[in-house]
Amino acid sequence: MKAAVVSSFDSAPRYQEFGVPIPAGEDELLVDVLAAGLHPRVRSQADGSHYTSTEELPLVPGVDGVGRGPDGLLRYFILPDTTLGAMAEQTVIDPRRSIVLPEGADPVALAAAMNPAMSSWVALRQRVSFQPGQDVLVLGATGNAGQMAVQVAKRLGAGQIIAAGRDAERLAALPALGATATVPLGTMPPGTGTGTGTGTGTGVSSGAERLGQAAADVDIVLDYLWGPPTTDAMVAIVTNRADRGKPLSWIEIGSVAGPAAEIPSAALRAARLQLVGSGQGSVSTREYLAELDVLAREIAAGTIDVDARAVPLARVEEAWAATDAKHRIVLVP
Ligand SMILES: NC(=O)c1ccc[n+]([C@@H]2O[C@H](COP(=O)([O-])OP(=O)(O)OC[C@H]3O[C@@H](n4cnc5c(N)ncnc54)[C@H](OP(=O)(O)O)[C@@H]3O)[C@@H](O)[C@H]2O)c1
Numbered sequence: 001m002k003a004a005v006v007s008s009f010d011s012a013p014r015y016q017e018f019g020v021p022i023p024a025g026e027d028e029l030l031v032d033v034l035a036a037g038l039h040p041r042v043r044s045q046a047d048g049s050h051y052t053s054t055e056e057l058p059l060v061p062g063v064d065g066v067g068r069g070p071d072g073l074l075r076y077f078i079l080p081d082t083t084l085g086a087m088a089e090q091t092v093i094d095p096r097r098s099i100v101l102p103e104g105a106d107p108v109a110l111a112a113a114m115n116p117a118m119s120s121w122v123a124l125r126q127r128v129s130f131q132p133g134q135d136v137l138v139l140g141a142t143g144n145a146g147q148m149a150v151q152v153a154k155r156l157g158a159g160q161i162i163a164a165g166r167d168a169e170r171l172a173a174l175p176a177l178g179a180t181a182t183v184p185l186g187t188m189p190p191g192t193g194t195g196t197g198t199g200t201g202t203g204v205s206s207g208a209e210r211l212g213q214a215a216a217d218v219d220i221v222l223d224y225l226w227g228p229p230t231t232d233a234m235v236a237i238v239t240n241r242a243d244r245g246k247p248l249s250w251i252e253i254g255s256v257a258g259p260a261a262e263i264p265s266a267a268l269r270a271a272r273l274q275l276v277g278s279g280q281g282s283v284s285t286r287e288y289l290a291e292l293d294v295l296a297r298e299i300a301a302g303t304i305d306v307d308a309r310a311v312p313l314a315r316v317e318e319a320w321a322a323t324d325a326k327h328r329i330v331l332v333p
Contacts, residue, residue, distance in 0.1 A: 001088060003087060006057060009046075018088060030092055032333075035331070036331050039064075041063055063115070066108075073100045075093070076111075078097045101296060109308055110299055111308075112330050114292075124152065124220070126287045133159045135219050137162045139230065140256060141164055142167040142171055143224060147177060149224070164183040207229070211233050212239060216242065220248075221250045225256055225257040226255040231263065234267050235264060238270055
């Protein structure tokens, strides 16, 4: 069969011949892959930088996908940590880590959306006791996962949904998806963007200052950024909070702005702030599986807007080079 194959962590996967994987027993199924998403998680798997990497090569990347097995059923599946990933004509799945999709569900939309949408869905349903009506800040709302976090928060009944992000065009599109306010990140002169800048006396306001105004009283932060923007946002929010005794749950989900953030000790002492993470490890496989079915149905029903681009598996190297792609690339064998 053909597959995307990583032979070195320094270079993109190549489309080449690869042995058909063999199911280990009755608990496994060989499926024809219909679609596999090129998520940031897959890029870090393929360059060996993900925290689950075993550095074993060769490696077929792809952590999830949609396929059809010998039973004829259409399935969304999540793979365990394996070197036999989803970016191949066929892969082996554990049906217990899969769900049967409604016939007619769009494989590309499901493969594009499940990973980014799951990030906020699981965070709100498994990592905190989220209550409808609570206010949510999505920090880093302009990526695929952030845009979906806005929609997931709305779907789960959030009150205010404040979307903070860099890209002005994508930020401007978020109110239509459920954001009740948007906050541009970065430094900008007053009168630009849609934020609530306070100014600094220099005629310039920062994203953190604007967050301190617009998001100081939120109940939950869904954080896709980490790094320095998280430190700045946390200080601004804690400092400007009207009631510092009101619980604030800060959920670390992504780290596009840096793998480490300086957390001032005062932020944890001066406000009722709890910091938790949400991802593979802090959320158990059982907890992920508990959410798969309902989320897949939401996506299949079109409740969540999906910006996907299907690319033939044979063009995997070209897909890998498209690091600035705003839509989620899905490889289609
Ligand atoms: N824990 C989980 O369960 C889970 C699941 C899925 C994803 N994630 C993580 O979530 C993060 C986002 O994933 P994704 O699928 O949304 O990726 P994506 O579609 O590639 O989006 C990433 C976005 O990050 C923004 N960005 C990058 N650097 C930034 C900075 N310094 N300040 C502000 N924005 C910045 C960019 O927005 P602009 O266009 O505005 O520059 C870009 O659109 C990744 O770290 C991913 O690993 C975690």
